[in-house]
Amino acid sequence: MRYRQVLPSIKNEMKKYIIYILSSLFLFSALPVFAGEEEKEEKSFNPKETIFEHLLDNYSWEVPFSHELKIHLPVIVRDYKGDWKIFSSGKIEKGGSHEGLYIAKEGKNKGKIEGVDDQGNTYRPLDLSITKNVFALIISAFVCAFCVFSVARWYRRNRFKAPRKGSGIMEFVIEMIYRDVIKSTLGDKASRFAPYLLTVFFFILTMNLMGLIVIFPGGANLTGNISITLVLAVCTFIMVNVLGTKGYWKEVFWPDVPTWLKFPVPIMPIIEIFGVFTKPAALMVRLFANMMGGHLIILALISLIFIFGSMGVAVLSGTTVISVLFSLFMMLIDTLVSFIQAYVFTMLSTLFIALAQVKEHQKETR
Numbered sequence: 001m002r003y004r005q006v007l008p009s010i011k012n013e014m015k016k017y018i019i020y021i022l023s024s025l026f027l028f029s030a031l032p033v034f035a036g037e038e039e040k041e042e043k044s045f046n047p048k049e050t051i052f053e054h055l056l057d058n059y060s061w062e063v064p065f066s067h068e069l070k071i072h073l074p075v076i077v078r079d080y081k082g083d084w085k086i087f088s089s090g091k092i093e094k095g096g097s098h099e100g101l102y103i104a105k106e107g108k109n110k111g112k113i114e115g116v117d118d119q120g121n122t123y124r125p126l127d128l129s130i131t132k133n134v135f136a137l138i139i140s141a142f143v144c145a146f147c148v149f150s151v152a153r154w155y156r157r158n159r160f161k162a163p164r165k166g167s168g169i170m171e172f173v174i175e176m177i178y179r180d181v182i183k184s185t186l187g188d189k190a191s192r193f194a195p196y197l198l199t200v201f202f203f204i205l206t207m208n209l210m211g212l213i214v215i216f217p218g219g220a221n222l223t224g225n226i227s228i229t230l231v232l233a234v235c236t237f238i239m240v241n242v243l244g245t246k247g248y249w250k251e252v253f254w255p256d257v258p259t260w261l262k263f264p265v266p267i268m269p270i271i272e273i274f275g276v277f278t279k280p281a282a283l284m285v286r287l288f289a290n291m292m293g294g295h296l297i298i299l300a301l302i303s304l305i306f307i308f309g310s311m312g313v314a315v316l317s318g319t320t321v322i323s324v325l326f327s328l329f330m331m332l333i334d335t336l337v338s339f340i341q342a343y344v345f346t347m348l349s350t351l352f353i354a355l356a357q358v359k360e361h362q363k364e365t366r
Helices: 007-030 035-039 047-053 132-157 167-213 226-242 246-253 265-311 313-356
Strands: 058-064 070-072 074-078 084-088 102-104 113-116
Touching: 007 132, 047 265, 058 132, 070 132, 074 113, 074 246, 132 167, 167 313, 226 265, 226 313, 265 313
Parallel strands: none
Antiparallel strands: 058 070, 074 084, 102 113
16 A cells, blocks of 8 residues: 555654654643633632633633733624524623623523523524634634545545655544444445544644644634534434345344233334434543543643642642643643544444444345
8 A cells, every 4th residue: 555655654744743742732731721810810710711711612712811802703693573683792791781682691691692582581583603613613614624635635636646644644543533443333334434534534634733722723622512512413313224235224123032021012123223322322421521521621631730839939839840741741641532522432333333334134045
């Protein structure tokens, strides 16, 4: 295979890129994420509030090193009268309101837009706003598409040349995922599902790595948002069940087990139907929990600096180094987890698709 012929040069380039990426990630993440808290001397540091402020979605994108300067995103809502309202989120920041719309500070809709009708009743409008997560999702999609299409363009122009630098790394990763995961599992049907599975892998990997970078356009906790992982799991669910063979559905509703397990009480069909929905649920929860947990631990370790800082200079000087070292260690682990989770999601999706491509068992004739 061609990628094996240039494997030594690719490995050297990968080492350079990995060192650069890890250095950048640590530099940006080790910077004081909570620097704005020092400006509020009169307000005590609340780690829970600050951590979840950075993990959850928002209507604006905070500029690094400042809690006051923000990139305001467009708000698109439909009020109770059916009228669409489009305006900047800056009009409803800091407790402000615009045409009866505001950001709730408490209650079940905390952090979301609420409105007040003519009778003074509170309601939740139809909200199609471009939030931080939505904007980051669009950026991640463009970054992923740019990386893939740039490699494809390079191959069209340099068809008979060995790949170098970024193109070589991309080819190495694509070959690894395709041959070791997709081709080895799906066999002859690999080419049919490879576009979807490779897209899922690189899209998840891009979102994971972008989430580790604190400054714009990174920092959004996309895969730590269960709605994002839900959509990815639903896509795999559709690929598995819509493109599943007749033999697959036969195994679901009438599996090859003793009849008393299927009739009159359909024990096995119920278990099989239950398994149809638990597979995508496992994909959704696994990706969400691992990425959310990684971000949560890193932010918690950085918060220790400010917690110990309030106890005095002596305590701060002895604990800052430890917190930074632990944060660096968790950042390295989270970088590895970003790749592993994208790999595991793709591998399990491939396995579930392969299980749905079974052929009907032919009856033996004597």
